[in-house]
Amino acid sequence: MERKLTKTDLTNLAHGSCFFACGGGGSLSAGLNMLNKFEGTTTLISKEEAVADKKAYTLVVAYIGAPEAVKNLDRPTAAINAFNLMNKAIDGEIKYVVPVEQGAISTLVSCVVANELNLKVIDGDGAGRAVPQLNMLTYASKLPMKDNTFANSGNVVPSAVLASKDNQCIEITVDSPLAVEAIARPFVSAGIPGFDQAAGLGIWLMDSEMLDKALTITGTIDLAIRLGDTINNSLGEKPYQTVVDFLNRNGLGAKLLFSGEMVEPEKTTSGGFDMDKIIIKDKQNDVSMHIYSQNESLVAWVTDTSHPLVMAPDSICFISEDGQVFSNADIENETEPDKGFVGKQVGVIAILSREELINDKQIMLGFKEVLTNLGYPCFYKPFNQ
Numbered sequence: 001m002e003r004k005l006t007k008t009d010l011t012n013l014a015h016g017s018c019f020f021a022c023g024g025g026g027s028l029s030a031g032l033n034m035l036n037k038f039e040g041t042t043t044l045i046s047k048e049e050a051v052a053d054k055k056a057y058t059l060v061v062a063y064i065g066a067p068e069a070v071k072n073l074d075r076p077t078a079a080i081n082a083f084n085l086m087n088k089a090i091d092g093e094i095k096y097v098v099p100v101e102q103g104a105i106s107t108l109v110s111c112v113v114a115n116e117l118n119l120k121v122i123d124g125d126g127a128g129r130a131v132p133q134l135n136m137l138t139y140a141s142k143l144p145m146k147d148n149t150f151a152n153s154g155n156v157v158p159s160a161v162l163a164s165k166d167n168q169c170i171e172i173t174v175d176s177p178l179a180v181e182a183i184a185r186p187f188v189s190a191g192i193p194g195f196d197q198a199a200g201l202g203i204w205l206m207d208s209e210m211l212d213k214a215l216t217i218t219g220t221i222d223l224a225i226r227l228g229d230t231i232n233n234s235l236g237e238k239p240y241q242t243v244v245d246f247l248n249r250n251g252l253g254a255k256l257l258f259s260g261e262m263v264e265p266e267k268t269t270s271g272g273f274d275m276d277k278i279i280i281k282d283k284q285n286d287v288s289m290h291i292y293s294q295n296e297s298l299v300a301w302v303t304d305t306s307h308p309l310v311m312a313p314d315s316i317c318f319i320s321e322d323g324q325v326f327s328n329a330d331i332e333n334e335t336e337p338d339k340g341f342v343g344k345q346v347g348v349i350a351i352l353s354r355e356e357l358i359n360d361k362q363i364m365l366g367f368k369e370v371l372t373n374l375g376y377p378c379f380y381k382p383f384n385q
Contacts, residue, residue, distance in 0.1 A: 002049070002120070004041040005225075010111055011035060012228030013221060018104035019231070019243070019325040020224055020351075022315040023278075024130030024296030025103010026063070027329035029339075030073040032104070034112050037075065042111045043120040044221060050096050050122050051212045057093050058122065058206045059086055060139060061113050062100035064162070065188045065198030067295060067329035076109045078200030081163035083113055085171070086202040089157045094205070099125040101137065102220060104327060106130060111221075122211075124218035128354045129315045132294045134177035136313075136366040138356055139204045143214040145175055160203040162187065164194035177203075216356045223250060231325060239323040240347040253352035255385050257309060258282065258289040258302065259321075262341045265331055276328050280346060289348060291316060292374045293328055298367075299376050300348065308376060310383040312367050313353035321345035350383045 005013070014031040050058060061079045063070055087094045097119050099110045107125065114121040126137030134140055145159045158171040160180045172183055180203065188195045206214060227246060235242050240256045247254035260282035267276050278291040289309070291300040297316035301308045310316055318341075319325050326341055333340035357363050364380060371377070 001046070003044045005044050005111065006041055007035055007038050009225050010038065010042065010108065012232060013111065013225045014104045014108055014228065015231050015325050016224030016226070016228030017102045017107035018327055019227060019317050019319065020128070020220070020315065021101070021103035021106065021130035021327060022297050022312075022317050023291075023293050023328035024067065024132070025101060025107070025327060026067050026105025027071045027327050028104045028325065029330060030071050030105050031108045033072070033074045034076060034105075034108050038112065038115065040115060042115040044123055045096070045120050047122055047124055047211070047215050047218045050120070051208045053095065054208050055093075056095035056208070057090060058096040058098055058211045059083060059094050059202055060100050060126070060204040061097050061110055062106060062201045062203070063109060063198050064184050064201045067105070067327065069188075069197030070105060071329055073105065076112050076200065077165040078163050078198075079109050079113055079202075080116060080200070081165070081167045081169065082161045082200035082202035083117065085161045085163060085169045086158070086205060090205070094119070096120050096122055098122040098215060099221070100201075100203075101125050101127045101130045102224065103130045107221065107224065121221070122215065123221045124215045125220050126215075126217065127357060128217045128220055129313070130296045132296055132298070132370050133366055134181055134203070136357075136363050137177070138216045138360070138363070139214045140177040141360050141362045142216065143204060143206065143210055145177065157205060160184070160201060162195070163200040163202075165200075166194050168194045217354060231319070231323060235323040239319055239321065240349065243319055244349060247349075247351060253385055255350050255383065257300070257348045257350045257383070259345065259347040260289065262331060262344055262346050264342050265328075267332075278328065278331065280348065291348070292376075294370055294374065295328070297328065298374060299371060308378070310350045311371060311376065311378070311380060313357045313364070313380070314383050315351040315353070317349045317351060319347055319349065321347065352382055352385070
């Protein structure tokens with residue numbers, strides 16, 4: 001059944017999806033900025049409703065690049081431009097959009113694009129969390145790009161399109177999402193005016209049969225809205241436990257792993273990624289948690305242990321002692337340091353990965369390769385609940 005999402009719903013969605021994004025998916029401030037000019041509602045529909053529409057197409061819309069580059073985003077103009085380019089390629093038949101992943105930007109982009117272009121957004125995404133690379137999404141695993149072909153009036157439909165906010169556009173026709181990454185990441189990092197570390201992305205054009213196959217993780221927008229509502233209105237005096245209880249009640253195995261004071265992270269931006277080492281200190285017990293990220297937080301260990309405490313695809317999520325969620329891009333705020341999280345007490349909550357990721361060999365290989373690049377060439381082991 002269709003549901004009309006109000007600005008309040010989307011504000012809650014920004015907070016909930018920011019938490020689920022395990023440090024990635026864009027900054028909360030940027031997600032909220034996109035709502036400043038939001039008017040009316042966004043129509044949310046189920047996967048089943050979209051699949052039943054046999055004549056319509058669905059597109060994944062997103063931003064690709066470093067979260068720092070879109071931290072001040074106030075309107076998803078580049079993503080709108082990417083949508084319009086892909087829609088033109090099939091003569092204006094795209095009726096639905098779906099988020100690429102969870103995240104304050106990653107999820108909100110689809111909702112705002114749907115609002116501005118009179119589309120509908122589907123309740124689901126490609127991972128139930130944020131991921132460092134496109135090949136870690138169910139879209140990539142279930143719908144190889146070499147099979148994503150369309151016969152439409154002789155038009156050539158690209159695998160993906162990149163767009164800038166001033167409507168510079170690049171069409172990419174390749175066989176795999178890793179090839180899209182190999183082209184897009186260096187391109188947006190090259191310092192080309194308009195493409196400065198980020199771009200709008202339209203990818204995985206799907207008919208109803210493709211959508212049914214590729215979108216295996218559903219209900220994530222509704223879940224994030226309800227979590228955001230809990231965070232914004234019902235946390236009480238024990239925010240860590242309230243969030244953990246919410247997650248467990250909704251079938252997501254979760255646990256508070258660590259709490260302490262956030263210190264200034266070690267940060268670099270390279271190749272369209274933010275690369276961070278995040279440190280949280282428990283001064284009372286003289287131990288620290290170190291979290292390594294490639295946009296998303298991917299592996300965490302505590303200084304009094306000899307092995308990782310949690311690793312991707314399990315999620316590593318943040319909430320402050322006073323009930324604020326944040327992404328890795330929100331930890332430091334150079335213009336208003338008091339709005340950052342350095343020096344504040346924060347909790348680290350782990351969530352067991354969704355089975356759709358764990359049971360997929362291709363997706364797990366992608367996570368293993370990224371962890372290996374971070375210096376952790378070990379096999380996935382679920383965190384100890």
